[in-house]
Amino acid sequence: MTLKIDRKIFSDSCISTVVYWFSSRYAIQRSIQGTIETLTIDGVQDEKQFLLEFYQKLNDYKLRNQIDEETKYIKTILYAKAFGEFDELTEEEILE
């Protein structure tokens, strides 16, 4: 079966993640024209079930990506605060 996805709605990273999870069960070929990505999927038995699962995952990863995007800076600061050993650096080392 083939599936057309608008990359303005679902980003490359979002589609790639979902394709990754389905790749153990299906051979999936990807091609892009303009903003439309076409997926050609081999070996689907129950198309309805496949689509349900595929779009469920697409939507979930879209939300996750959006959260990651909005929080990437604060996440960096958080991890730097938690694990950076700033106290042990001398002023010279910081300036270097």
Added chain:
Amino acid sequence: MKERFEIDSNSNVLFVTSQCNNHCIMCCQPPQKDDDFNFCFNQNIKLIKSAPKETKVVCITGGEPTLAGDSFIELVSLVRKELPLTDIHVLSNGRAFSDNEFVHKLKVAGEDKVFIGVPLHSDFFRDHDIISGAKGAFNETMLGIYNLANEGILIELRIVINKLNYYRLPQLAKYIFKNLYFVSWVAFMGMEDTGWASKNAETIWVEPIDYASQLCRAVKELDDWDIPVAIYNIPLCLLPTEYHRFATRSISDWKTRYLDICNDCSVRFECCGLFGTSMRNYQGLKAI
């Protein structure tokens, strides 16, 4: 207030000031604006010098005692020097401890026998700020508690139950376990109907029978996690029997009052009784 300290009393008080930088809506001793630091300080020095060396505990309170700044530290230092065996219990809103140098000075002055009672009104900052009457109070208090813990100073959390915070007591308990699991104990306190609590009764008064279920869920969660937890100021007849073990006789001896019906009660002598200073009695009081 006493003229002299008594060895076993739970109300040997050093009153530092009547000023406060919080304006808690249920405050039982509303703050004043007078500059009373020097007057109080001199009084306190006399009390400390005349106190019996075996005095078990002194309570440093106010207002907000940390507003005295360095003379607060001096006071702690003096108690430590004059009364080396005595526990020092400070009641503070904790905000000044967001300055870690100040906390360090306190640790040096008070050594190992200082514990700080800090009120925490909610897990949600704005609810805490509204109850404290001060914007930003929650964040400062939380950072203060962390600084105290880093210095190894013992912390008691005090939660005064009112209409604005009772329904989130279970969430608050979870918050304490997750974020403040190092505190020495947590006290849930019934309100005293006096001062601003009376004035603001419409907004904040809530009966123990109306919050008992939230209170018990919160107590159970903390107890499940082995965080010592106590219930202050709520008579036993208003608590389910299995929660009696958490209730303590918390009301200062000079304030405690019992009713006539209490004479027939089998647990009168384990019960905290009522505030002598309260304008009203709780609903649902009975001999058990």
Added chain:
Amino acid sequence: MRKYALLPFNFITILNHEILINELGDFIITPIGTVQKILSHSISDEDLYKTLVSNFFVTEEILPSLLDIYASRLRTKKGFLDDKTSLHIFVLTLRCNQNCIYCQASSQEETSKHCSMSLEDMTASVQMMFHSPSPNLTMEFQGGEPSLEIDLIRHGIETAEEINKEKNRKLTYVLCTNCRKLSDDMLELCKQYNILISTSLDGPSYIHNKNRGREDSYEKTIAGINKARAVLGNEFVSALMTTSELALDYPKEIVDEYVSDGFNGIFLRALNPYGLAAQNEDWKRYNQRFISFYKTAVDYIIEINKHGIFFREEYASIILRKMLTPYTTGFVDLQSPAGTINSVIVYNYDGYVYASDESRMLAEIHDYSFRLGKVTDKYEDVFCGSVAKRMGKIWANEALAGCSSCPIKVYCGADPVRHHSTQGDMYGFRPTSLVCEKNKAIIEYLFSLIVERGDEVLPIFRRWVK
């Protein structure tokens, strides 16, 4: 609602609820559709909003005032890294007096020669152990059957005690034995140095004896347990089970066996899939059967607890500790960065150091990928050598395909050795990874219990994780 910004979190859908999980593993159970509402700033439930703010899911400040507290808690959660390697496994010998059907240690006959550690290598291994900066050092003696090498154990402990006079670490000793031949001498040594005994018990006799390849194994093990308990005290004797294919049909019977033997917990361990790619389909089936076995057993254990008996499942307890408490969890199979080298190291009878127990078993089938060096090499060259460096690039699940975006990665771990041994690639491919499938199923199952039966199971779970 006020204007707010998001803090990092992820979510998973369980039984028509969205469970939101932050970087600490703290979670909030919310109605389905909540994430969408948070992202579109249209939350109408004020109470939920307060919970989101107070639990570090959203913030009204550009840089949250309490970010230092969040960071401090995050550091606490990864506290297992602070100490470095604390579990030091000493494989004394391959000699054994049993023939377990699933033996992965390639054990040899009791009388075999040339498969035991030399005294010199023991000395060098103990010396290397003390290079680890950890204030707690656990020496775990394994085999084969280590109790066949009592002189080696004594030598190891005496060497450690001697060095420790200067180093002042907290030493713990563990003897992993089948209890078949616990001699009086052995028990005396255990008593002298407070050695903990960890034995293997697979369930009732009809399971245990079949697995262990001896008709009297169950009887001997129980007798050994009782003998050890009598000398050392109950708290010094624990048992582990391995779920053979036969065991899969008897979850309740196995739990009952442990309860009646007076243990207060059980570790339901799956078989370690060493059959590799050849029998892949079999392992897939086994994995799925194990998952249902596990659920049935845990359900049954919860019932037992409801009758007032304290009895816990250890694997669930480890995961629940990550879910429900602010504390760190030092369990090598569920760590990120992985437990291999960071928390556990193996000194093998062959005089080489390996990254983990599984690594030295691979060496028995001539796969030396995780051999770090000789016990006589320099500590730095072994613990920070080329193998360690290669593993270091892929041992954090925060940075692995399939894991990094996984909502429950915070409860799971990275396992390069397992993926190397089952998939031929230590990076691993999550869609077909059995360990991924198993951990996901177990974590989701625990969540489903909390969602569906929270009031009933949470008080029990809290007792398990304390």
